Amino acid sequence: MHPxxxxxxxxxxxxxxxxxxxxxxxxxxxxxxxxxxxxVELGLRLVSSSEPARPSAGPAAxxxxxxxx
Numbered sequence: 864m865h866p867x868x869x870x871x872x873x874x875x876x877x878x879x880x881x882x883x884x885x886x887x888x889x890x891x892x893x894x895x896x897x898x899x900x901x902x903v904e905l906g907l908r909l910v911s912s913s914e915p916a917r918p919s920a921g922p923a924a925x926x927x928x929x930x931x932x
Contacts (some may be wrong), residue, residue, distance in 0.1 A: 882893070
């Protein structure tokens with residue numbers, strides 16, 4: 864008898880479970896895709912809003928104190 868037969872049995876059971884679970888994965892991918900496109904649409908609406916742009920601090924911003932380097 865093979866000393867590690869439990870590994871073969873485990874692989875067979877894991878393959879059986881993977882085959883049984885395969886049909887359930889499709890709706891999750893569709894939901895993820897729909898959520899992704901909804902977030903893209905929301906981001907585009909936020910970027911293209913008609914409000915005035917906020918000023919950016921940018922690299923020219925002054926610090927109120929001097930660094931100790």
